[in-house]
Amino acid sequence: MLNGVNLRVGEGEKVGLIGESGCGKTTTMKAVLRILASNAIIKGGCVNFKGKDVLKMGDRELAEVRRKHITMIFQDPTAALNPVFKVKDMLSDVIRFSIGSSSEKLTKEKIHEMCLKVLEEVALPDPERVLDSYPFQLSGGMRQRICIAMSLTAARDLLIADEPTTNLDVTIQDQVLRLIKNLVEERKLSVILISHALGAVRGTVDRVYVMYAGNMVEAAETNKLFSEPLHPYTQGLLQSVPKLTGTGFSEGIRGHIPDYVNPPPGCRFHPRCDYAKEVCRKETPPFFDVDGKGHEVACWLYGKR
Amino acid sequence: MLAIWQKVKVMDKNENLLVVDNLVKYFKTTFGTVRAVDGISFAVKYGETFGLVGESGSGKSTTGYVIMGIYTPTSGKIIFRGEDISVHAKKRPKHLKKDMAIVFQDPASSLNPTKTVKEIVGLPLKVHGLVKSHEELDKKVASLLEAVELPPEKFMQRRPKDLGGGERQAIAIARAIATNPSFIVLDEPTSALDVSIQAKIIRVLMRLQQELKLSYLFITHDLSLMRNVASRVAIMYLAKIVEFAPTATFFQKPLHPYTQMLLSSVPVLTDEEEKLKPKGITSSGEVPSAINPPPGCRFHTRCPFVTDICKIKEPEFVMTEPDHYVACHLYTK
Numbered sequence: 001m002l003n004g005v006n007l008r009v010g011e012g013e014k015v016g017l018i019g020e021s022g023c024g025k026t027t028t029m030k031a032v033l034r035i036l037a038s039n040a041i042i043k044g045g046c047v048n049f050k051g052k053d054v055l056k057m058g059d060r061e062l063a064e065v066r067r068k069h070i071t072m073i074f075q076d077p078t079a080a081l082n083p084v085f086k087v088k089d090m091l092s093d094v095i096r097f098s099i100g101s102s103s104e105k106l107t108k109e110k111i112h113e114m115c116l117k118v119l120e121e122v123a124l125p126d127p128e129r130v131l132d133s134y135p136f137q138l139s140g141g142m143r144q145r146i147c148i149a150m151s152l153t154a155a156r157d158l159l160i161a162d163e164p165t166t167n168l169d170v171t172i173q174d175q176v177l178r179l180i181k182n183l184v185e186e187r188k189l190s191v192i193l194i195s196h197a198l199g200a201v202r203g204t205v206d207r208v209y210v211m212y213a214g215n216m217v218e219a220a221e222t223n224k225l226f227s228e229p230l231h232p233y234t235q236g237l238l239q240s241v242p243k244l245t246g247t248g249f250s251e252g253i254r255g256h257i258p259d260y261v262n263p264p265p266g267c268r269f270h271p272r273c274d275y276a277k278e279v280c281r282k283e284t285p286p287f288f289d290v291d292g293k294g295h296e297v298a299c300w301l302y303g304k305r
Numbered sequence: 306m307l308a309i310w311q312k313v314k315v316m317d318k319n320e321n322l323l324v325v326d327n328l329v330k331y332f333k334t335t336f337g338t339v340r341a342v343d344g345i346s347f348a349v350k351y352g353e354t355f356g357l358v359g360e361s362g363s364g365k366s367t368t369g370y371v372i373m374g375i376y377t378p379t380s381g382k383i384i385f386r387g388e389d390i391s392v393h394a395k396k397r398p399k400h401l402k403k404d405m406a407i408v409f410q411d412p413a414s415s416l417n418p419t420k421t422v423k424e425i426v427g428l429p430l431k432v433h434g435l436v437k438s439h440e441e442l443d444k445k446v447a448s449l450l451e452a453v454e455l456p457p458e459k460f461m462q463r464r465p466k467d468l469g470g471g472e473r474q475a476i477a478i479a480r481a482i483a484t485n486p487s488f489i490v491l492d493e494p495t496s497a498l499d500v501s502i503q504a505k506i507i508r509v510l511m512r513l514q515q516e517l518k519l520s521y522l523f524i525t526h527d528l529s530l531m532r533n534v535a536s537r538v539a540i541m542y543l544a545k546i547v548e549f550a551p552t553a554t555f556f557q558k559p560l561h562p563y564t565q566m567l568l569s570s571v572p573v574l575t576d577e578e579e580k581l582k583p584k585g586i587t588s589s590g591e592v593p594s595a596i597n598p599p600p601g602c603r604f605h606t607r608c609p610f611v612t613d614i615c616k617i618k619e620p621e622f623v624m625t626e627p628d629h630y631v632a633c634h635l636y637t638k
Contacts, residue, residue, distance in 0.1 A: 020499040139591055169360035169526065171588035174570035178587075196499065199572025226574055240504040242529040244556060244571060244578040249511075249533060252504030256469050 001027055001260050002214045003268070004045075006287070007192075009158065014184065014191045016201035016222070019211035020237070022257055025194045026075075028211070029160050033072060034062060050157070067098050071151035075163040077143035081135040087146055088131040091115045091153070098154035118149045122179060141172035145179070152183055159184060162194045173197075177204055198241055202226055207294075210234050213258055213268040219287070220295040230290060230297045232273045267300065275301055321348040322488055322520045323372070328381035330364075330371050337596040341367040343544035344381070349488070354514065354521040356535030356552070358528060360567075362592055363541040365524045366410075369490040372522065373407050385488070403433050406481035410493040412473035416465040422476055423461045426450065429483040449479040452516075453509055471502035475509065482513060490522045495530070507534060528571050529578075532556055537628075540564045543603040544595060549622075550629040559583060560631040563604045602634065610635055 002024050009015045017025050030036045032047050034054060047054040054065065074080040082090060092111045099106070099114075112131075119127035122145040135143055144164060151159060161180060165173035181204050184191050195201050201208060201222075208225045210218040210233070218231040229235045239250035255272040258264050264271050270280040279300050287296040288303035330342040342364040349355040359365040371378050374394025383391045385405065390397050406429075409415040416425055426446045427436075436442040447457035453475040465473055474494060481489050491510070495503040511534065513519060523535055531538055531552070538555050540548045540563070548561040559565050565583040573579055590607035593599055599606050605615040614634050622630045623637055 020501065141591055169592075170528075170570045170572075171360065171566055172591065173572070174588045177572075197572060198500075199574055202574060203572055237501060238574060240500040241574055242504075242507075242527070242533045243575065244529050244532050244568075244573055244581050245575075246532045246553065246556065249504050249507055251508070253501040256471070256502075 002031070003263070004284070005211070005214070005216050007209055007216065009190045009192060011157075012188045012190055013207065014181075014193065014205040016205035016208040017192060017194045017211060018196060018198055018201050018208060018237075020196055020257065023211045024214040025196075025211055026162055027214075029072065029162055029192065029194060032160070033066065033070060067154065069155070069157040070160065071155040071158075072160040072162060073144075073147050073151050073164045075166050077140065077147045077167070078135065080147050081143060083135055085134070086131070087133055087135070087138075088112075088115060091118070091131070091146070091150060094150045094153050114153075118153050119146075121152070121183065122146075122149045123175075124149075141168055141176065144168060144176055148176070148180060148183070152187070155187075155189055158190045158192070160192045160194070163196070164193075165200060166195070166197065173200065180204070198226075198238065210237070213263065214260065215268050215284075216287070216298060217269065218297045218299075220297075221293075224295055228295075230295070230302060231269075231299050232275055232301070233269050267298075320350055322351050322386065323349040323522070324382070324384040325368070325372065326382040326384070328368065328371060328383065329379045330367050330376060331379045334596075339595050340544050340598060341595060342371065343598070345539075345541070345544075345546045347539050347546065347549065349520050349522055351487075352514075352518055352520055353536045354523050354534055356531045356538035357522060357524045357541060358526065358531055358538055358567075359541035360526055360592060362543075362595060364544040364595075365526075365541050366492055368541075369407065369492050369522060369524050373405065373490055374402075399433070403484045404486050405488045405490070406484065406486045407490040407492060408474070408477050408481050408494045411497050412470060412477045413465070413497075415477055416473055418465050421462050421464055422446075422450070422468075425465075425476060426479045426483055429480060433484050435484060445483075446479075449483055450476075452482065452513065453479045454505075455479075469502075470498050471506060474498060474506050478506075478509065478513070482517065482519075485517070487518070488520045488522070490524070492524045493526070494523075496525065496527065503530075510534075528568060529573070540567070543592060543598055545603055545632070547604065547633070548631045554626070554629055556581060558629075560625060560629070560636060561604075561633050562586065562608045562610055562635070566607070602632075 005028050019025050031042060032054065042055060049065065092115055095111050095114050096106060115131055116127050119130055124130050124142060124145050165176050168176060177200055193201055193205055205222055208220060208222050209216055212233045218234050229238050236253040240252050253272055258268055266282045267280045267285050270276040277300060285298045285300045287298050289296050290302055326346050327344050328342055329344050332339040332341055357365045357368060370376050372383055374397055377393040378391050381391065382389060385401060388401060390401060394402060423446050426449055427442050430436045430442060430445055436445055450457040450460055455472060455475055495506050498506060514521060525531055535552050537551050539546045542563050548564050559568050565586045566588050569582050569586050570588045586609060593606055601617050602615040602620050605611045612634065620632045620634045620637065622632050624630050625636055
């Protein structure tokens, strides 16, 4: 599925990961947290977090990382929240688990106070009522805010947001994205924002990675990537997005995403690429640093063999 | 209710294919009556793409379904080619049913998984008695598949599960044009698809519109998409239409505070697009319940320009320039 994916997040950096459905965005992030399905095989590579390889950690160490350092917001808040517990129960569990064990013993009142505080931070009106509600009594936007509240209480280093706004309406999406952006800036967290909504990523992050069929194909600073996309796939993708200026439609990208059981050899994009050459069919392109400032692209058009 | 100016134009049978007049659809539930569509009026002209935009729960899909006769309207009129069809599809004359079709949002659930593509696309042809023999059916289905750019020999015998999302939606479109209709409701036809596939499907739809002289009612929540496909748009908020305009005018000068909020929330890719977004308004609040909509203007709970009158009196449509209508107290004198 994944085939040599490299991704780097600096401290306090906001990174975006874009690509179409089925390209391996979520799989990559699940590998980072080691929550992949049990039949997943990790053949090689490492996930380096603060100098330690997450893939080689023992259970205890891993629990520590998940508890205090890295958290994830999932796409569907309805599925992420347990329907039979009240928000209060879930939220105080998170607080007890991530903060409680390290410092002084937490009293019930203290936890309640902290719950109220985090709900206020995610701009939920009437936090007392929300705390006493079950997830089904809340709207989609509110549920996603609860998920954000839960992950922000625990995260001290890295927040992975997996399509956090895909199920939400645009006006709510806008609010949620602004909220995530403000809160992580306040707390100096690093963020990986995964999305197929290109515009949402553009407005939120500093640097963007583009994935195609289990491969990283391009990485660049956000403005650079959207103004001068280099990889033929990135170009096709950006052209396919309808614009508010009403400039019409591109052709889209011909063909479809390859089969992962038997992916095409060489560059996985070559069967759909208009510029495919001989070498593209045989060898996987490495990352070429195009401008010397970190705009990297995995395409033979930009490097010599 | 339609204002006088609208009524004269709207009732003109030669200009309008479909007229919706003060359409209401309520659903009774155990929690109370959901006002899904609460008195909307518009008209679709021959050969145009009329866009209906709104967020989830605004009633845009219900409107499409009532027009198709999937639901019976609670009150109000639907007039198609001058004939009143404000009843359930079962009670409509057959020649009119043949003349309208719908494409649903999710092709995975709108196509029968046990049938082959040939059976799916061929069904409306059989129902309406448009083919007389097996050979004719084969030929007709093949030409329909070609029209949506799928090679017939490859697809005829396959089943929906073997197809990608874009191909499935193309099949749904082939089925919709099978009876040679003049009007198609497109209910979020591309929102389940990736952008590169979306571009292809939209191109197919636009080409078919030209070739077959189709009129579309295009329902979507995606404003950027709407900008590129529709000739006129109507924006819905909580079961009501709040603004109507020709597409270009609308995007240059959105008037209603809700439409401004909606436009300012659209994530965009270029700086030119950024300039088109209204400034000085940011999204806040959530859509209230459709069981108990706020009195007066339904948007007043989220509106930054709210005044006292908004909370009591429902605003009426005003024409600010030719063909641009808005229902907001800011624009009434």
